[in-house]
Amino acid sequence: MNIGQHLEAARADLGGALRDCPGAHPGLEAEILMAEALETPRSFLYAHPELEMPPARGQAYRAMVERRMRGEPIAYITGTREFWSLTFRVTPEVLVPRPETELLVETALERLAGSAPGRIADLGTGSGAIACALASERRGDEVTGTDISYDALEIARANAGDLGLHNTRFVHGSWCAPLDGSYQCIVSNPPYIAAGDPHLDHGDCRFEPRTALTPGGDGLAPFHTIARDARGHLSEGGWLLFEHGNDQGEAVRDILTAQGYERVETCQDLERRDRVTLGLRGRS
Numbered sequence: 001m002n003i004g005q006h007l008e009a010a011r012a013d014l015g016g017a018l019r020d021c022p023g024a025h026p027g028l029e030a031e032i033l034m035a036e037a038l039e040t041p042r043s044f045l046y047a048h049p050e051l052e053m054p055p056a057r058g059q060a061y062r063a064m065v066e067r068r069m070r071g072e073p074i075a076y077i078t079g080t081r082e083f084w085s086l087t088f089r090v091t092p093e094v095l096v097p098r099p100e101t102e103l104l105v106e107t108a109l110e111r112l113a114g115s116a117p118g119r120i121a122d123l124g125t126g127s128g129a130i131a132c133a134l135a136s137e138r139r140g141d142e143v144t145g146t147d148i149s150y151d152a153l154e155i156a157r158a159n160a161g162d163l164g165l166h167n168t169r170f171v172h173g174s175w176c177a178p179l180d181g182s183y184q185c186i187v188s189n190p191p192y193i194a195a196g197d198p199h200l201d202h203g204d205c206r207f208e209p210r211t212a213l214t215p216g217g218d219g220l221a222p223f224h225t226i227a228r229d230a231r232g233h234l235s236e237g238g239w240l241l242f243e244h245g246n247d248q249g250e251a252v253r254d255i256l257t258a259q260g261y262e263r264v265e266t267c268q269d270l271e272r273r274d275r276v277t278l279g280l281r282g283r284s
């Protein structure tokens with residue numbers, strides 16, 4: 001079979017298998033996996049659809065297509081995901097970075113704009129996507145990522161190394177526990193899906209680490225813990241920013257207000273859903 005025939009078969013198979021899979025793009029994914037199998041850019045496929053696939057490459061391609069047909073995230077199959085225009089390694093030990101998390105990075109950068117170089121912390125860093133995005137934009141800052149997963153920290157360190165981000169460090173421990181000294185900004189995209197939420201059994205979530213997705217209960221426990229403990233690590237005028245579920249904006253605002261944060265507000269995504277809530281550590 002040639003490249004074009006393989007692609008056509010994969011598009012049809014993926015289209016059928018991923019019919020109910022949120023966010024799946026069968027045509028595009030067939031091409032991404034082909035580019036991976038042939039180790040070429042996608043543009044090569046458009047230029048050479050008539051090229052015969054070497055049998056070993058054809059088999060490798062079909063194996064990848066079949067993994068995707070079973071619902072495995074494409075990022076785990078290719079081993080990479082783009083975030084903030086940077087390429088990150090991802091493995092099943094880490095959450096696949098989501099495009100919507102770029103709103104957290106964007107909001108943090110807005111709050112930091114014009115400030116002198118300082119220290120930033122990313123709690124629950126996973127692949128290190130947020131920490132590396134911030135470190136790449138704020139080269140003068142020191143960015144610390146924390147996680148309870150040693151496997152995740154290893155991936156985060158590898159990503160920072162690949163990206164040449166020497167202004168990062170990744171430390172083990174629960175939320176704020178490994179932090180030392182004070183920070184001008186603390187960000188977190190913690191696990192926040194409530195126990196029993198049907199999203200946990202759909203799409204990519206089925207393959208991702210449970211501890212990255214849900215803290216159990218109503219999903220709010222990490223916001224309570226971090227909001228309480230981060231105050232002691234933020235410098236005066238420092239910001240705490242959370243990503244949260246689109247139905248959790250009010251609850252997270254209440255948590256930050258109850259902990260004495262000031263100028264508490266929520267940012268919405270392009271579909272006007274609450275996604276990021278932040279508060280300032282004032283004088284008191």
Ligand SMILES: C[S@@+](CC[C@H](N)C(=O)[O-])C[C@H]1O[C@@H](n2cnc3c(N)ncnc32)[C@H](O)[C@@H]1O
Pocket residue numbers: 094095096097098101123124125126127128129130146147148149152173174175189190191192211212213
């Ligand atoms: C939703 S994922 C976010 C990963 C990454 N920051 C991102 O946005 O793609 C949550 C992360 O929090 C970590 N985590 C869960 N409980 C934690 C805890 N008590 N302390 C630190 N990290 C924790 C998980 O291992 C996971 O990497």
